[in-house]
Amino acid sequence: TRPFQVAIDGPAASGKSTTAKMVAQRLGFDYIDTGAFYRCVTLAALSKGIDPSNQSQASQISNLAQSSHIGLKTVFSTSPSSLPTTRVFLDKKDVSSEIRTGTVSKHVSAVAAIGPVREAVLQKVRDMGATSASQEGNSGRAGLVMDGRDIGTVVLPNADLKIFLVADSRVRAERRLQELAKSGSKEEGLDVETVQKDLERRDELDRTRKASPLRKADDAVELDTSHLTIEGQVDAIVQEVHRRQ
Ligand code: C5P
Incomplete structure (x- = not known):
């Protein structure tokens, strides 16, 4: 049997990564953060002095997406309540903090809207999924x-469980700001309105782009996390996995 697959989608800062990581930790599953791939391609372009919002640079960015080597390493904790950490490597260099800066966040949706970039990332993500899933998780499966x-x-598209996380954009902005402050990567003077506007702009780009836009799959379960704690979200998903296993 193939490994149990959980797909988690949703708008920016809806708590996807935190929730996904904790679900993976609870179940002994592997975790892949696909946003990190688009962030790495964006960082690679910016470091080469390419302006991602300039459409004429699309083929150059697509070449970079193909040639970049992207690696993820998630360290799980033995305590179920502590947060696993994911390190991201671009051509062997640890870029975990660099890919979360405001500059990368600002340009990433433009990069992710380029069709050939998505094809290159899709290939990398599927390859990574195929290798990681060949190791058996703690759950015995x-x-x-x-x-x-x-x-x-x-x-x-055939995931065993699909979750679509949603939350009020103000709540998401507050959470993102707290997360940035906690990790020490909050930029001076950054306020909740600015973060909220940036999230909304990014969601709009992600929803309206031609190449695989952000949308809830027909068979996905929608989970509104505006009034849920992280533990509550994780519990709900873990229970749903057990029901379907
Ligand atoms: O999840 P994260 O906020 O890190 O993703 C950054 C950006 O990457 C998103 O705003 C979106 O434009 C893009 N993305 C995507 N498809 C994915 C994951 C991320 O288009 N599967």
Whole structure:
């Protein structure tokens, strides 16, 4: 039997990565953050002095997406309540903090809207999923949790469980700001309105783009996390996995 697949999609800062990581930790499944791939391609372009919003640079960015080597390493904790950490490597260099800066966040949706970039990332993500899922999880059955925007619709269309996380954009902005502050990567003077506007702009781009736009798969379960704690979200998903296993 193939590993149990959990697809988690939703708008920016809806708690996807935190939830997905904790679900993976609870179940002994692997975890793949697909947003990190688009962030790496964006960082690669910016470091080469390419302006991602300039449409004439699309083929150069697509070449970079193909040639870049992207690696993820998630360290799970033995305590179920502590947060696993994911390190991201671009051509062997640890870029975990660099890919979360405001500059990368600002340009990433333009990069993710380029069709050939998506094809290159899709290939890399599927390859990674195939290797990681060949190792058996602690649960006795290998499993995989992936989060992003098109996991349930494109990357894992036959996932055993699809979750679509939503939350009020103000709540999401507050959570993102707290997360940035906690990790020490909050930029001076950054306020909740700015973060909220940036999230809304990014969601709009992600929803309206031609290439695999952000949308809830028909068979996805929608979970509104505006009034849920992280533990509550994780419990709800873990229970749903047990029901379907
Ligand atoms: O999840 P995260 O916020 O890190 O994703 C950054 C950006 O990457 C998103 O705003 C979206 O434009 C893009 N993305 C995507 N498809 C995915 C994951 C991320 O288009 N599966």
